[in-house]
Amino acid sequence: MKTDAKQQIMAMNGDEAVAYAVKQSNVDVVAAYPITPQTIIVEKFSEYVANGEVPTQFVCTESEHSAMAASIAASATGVRAFTATASAGLALMHEMLFVASGCRVPVVMAVANRALSAPLNIHGDHSDAMAERDSGWIQIFVENAQEAYDSIIQAFRIAESKNVSLPILVGLDGFTLSHTLENVTTLVDDVAKEFVGERELPLVQTHEGKSAPFKLDPKNPMTMGPIALQNYYFEFKRQQEEGMKNALSVIEKVHAEYAELTGRSYGNGLIEKYQLDDAEFAVVCVGSTAGTLKTVVDEIRAEGIKVGLLKLRTFRPFPVQEIQKALAEVSLVAVFDKSMSFGGNGGAVFHEVRHALYDNAAHPLIVDYVYGLGGRDTNPKEFKKIFHELHQIARSKRVEKLVSYIGLRE
Amino acid sequence: MSSKDKGWKEIAPAGVTPKSSVGFMTGDWKTYMPVRDLEKCTTCMMCVLYCPEGCIRWRPEMGKIEIDLSFCKGCGICANECPTKAITMKLPEKEE
Numbered sequence A: 001m002k003t004d005a006k007q008q009i010m011a012m013n014g015d016e017a018v019a020y021a022v023k024q025s026n027v028d029v030v031a032a033y034p035i036t037p038q039t040i041i042v043e044k045f046s047e048y049v050a051n052g053e054v055p056t057q058f059v060c061t062e063s064e065h066s067a068m069a070a071s072i073a074a075s076a077t078g079v080r081a082f083t084a085t086a087s088a089g090l091a092l093m094h095e096m097l098f099v100a101s102g103c104r105v106p107v108v109m110a111v112a113n114r115a116l117s118a119p120l121n122i123h124g125d126h127s128d129a130m131a132e133r134d135s136g137w138i139q140i141f142v143e144n145a146q147e148a149y150d151s152i153i154q155a156f157r158i159a160e161s162k163n164v165s166l167p168i169l170v171g172l173d174g175f176t177l178s179h180t181l182e183n184v185t186t187l188v189d190d191v192a193k194e195f196v197g198e199r200e201l202p203l204v205q206t207h208e209g210k211s212a213p214f215k216l217d218p219k220n221p222m223t224m225g226p227i228a229l230q231n232y233y234f235e236f237k238r239q240q241e242e243g244m245k246n247a248l249s250v251i252e253k254v255h256a257e258y259a260e261l262t263g264r265s266y267g268n269g270l271i272e273k274y275q276l277d278d279a280e281f282a283v284v285c286v287g288s289t290a291g292t293l294k295t296v297v298d299e300i301r302a303e304g305i306k307v308g309l310l311k312l313r314t315f316r317p318f319p320v321q322e323i324q325k326a327l328a329e330v331s332l333v334a335v336f337d338k339s340m341s342f343g344g345n346g347g348a349v350f351h352e353v354r355h356a357l358y359d360n361a362a363h364p365l366i367v368d369y370v371y372g373l374g375g376r377d378t379n380p381k382e383f384k385k386i387f388h389e390l391h392q393i394a395r396s397k398r399v400e401k402l403v404s405y406i407g408l409r410e
Numbered sequence B: 001m002s003s004k005d006k007g008w009k010e011i012a013p014a015g016v017t018p019k020s021s022v023g024f025m026t027g028d029w030k031t032y033m034p035v036r037d038l039e040k041c042t043t044c045m046m047c048v049l050y051c052p053e054g055c056i057r058w059r060p061e062m063g064k065i066e067i068d069l070s071f072c073k074g075c076g077i078c079a080n081e082c083p084t085k086a087i088t089m090k091l092p093e094k095e096e
């Protein structure tokens, strides 16, 4: 990997890193409503707009439902649109998320992941994004502010890729990342702008057999997202699934190109393997916890226990084959879930990883640990305890509890 | 479904239909239909503004409003908004 581009180090929290990446991505429309812990993103971005640093149209909407509606509408006209939200705001967008993916508009959205009421809690967990996993959005979760910056820049390219044309959500852990200051290495404006490039529009066939760019344009009238009943709805949903499938290779490709440019990479863009190659057992997680777990893996390895980490960076589309390959040799997998799937016997990530591994010839044992809900701190010491527990399970090959809760008072 | 229906690889994304939905007769849905009393109509244009289907038009050459029943869903908003009660909603007479 070589680094071609001139870069500069800046001190930013995760939200500012996102806003800065959006600033450099030549975005035409930002429509948003503030909600903790996302507020800094649009606050910062509205400053750029007010200072004339970007030519972006900033739309202050009265709710997240409208913010998403405005982003969809803007994107449908062929321009580049961005928004950000969290928690209840994302939930309020629920209906519109399906409109976005169904209309195949490549809106990019940052979600500062946060718990959902009730009881009211403003802190970080993954309940918001996981509840939207079937909304047809690509979902990427990041480990730190640096990855947040890098992923937003990549996100426009991925979403706007002609054979993907789907909206994308980049999740950064509320407060842990959104409000914590870090060193972030950034591209210079021109290089970032060139990497993101212009939005290309796929050509679609009109009923007259003409082909026209896929956008709302009075010169070339077309309707998007009209009625499709029993005779066609199903076909459109199948098309969306194809866009998702295509996204797997596009994410890898864009990520590799970006790595070439900046010298920074996160596994292959889909998953990141850490000390996994000779591991006896493995842990799987999403988001900022990967940072903590890398430290814990090192400490446990120093004790002579062979453990590895699989960081799941892309959650939608779910990289089934990558996961199967990465976890083919381990005898035990522990999944860490930062959200609940009530009554589902384990969290969302657990369900998906277990599902992926069903087809592996040698099934490993798979257990789930739910942790950190509502921002509850889970420190390296606690993870270390869990790792020792896992070592015992791997040795005895006996699982007594399929789902456990870390740091929960009995 | 007919054998003429296209497969998922052949259709444009997002349900794209070129040139609006002119061919889609939403008028088929209605139960009640608006009936104008042109004696009472003051051509104030309220109904034209309020009709959610945009199917009431002012026809200057005729000096009156005209309702395109092929798109009228029979919602009754025009009758409700008309200040002179020039529009009433009626069940179409059944043919014997």
Ligand code: SF4
Pocket (backbone or CB within 6 Å): B033, B034, B050, B051, B052, B053, B054, B055, B056, B067, B071, B072, B073, B074, B075, B076, B077, B078, B079
């Ligand atoms: S009944 Fe409704 S749809 Fe029909 S003309 Fe009146 S306002 Fe329009």
Ligand code: SF4
Pocket (backbone or CB within 6 Å): B036, B040, B041, B042, B043, B044, B045, B046, B047, B048, B065, B081, B082, B083, B084, B085, B086, B087
């Ligand atoms: S609202 Fe009533 S009075 Fe006014 S134009 Fe329509 S029918 Fe005529």
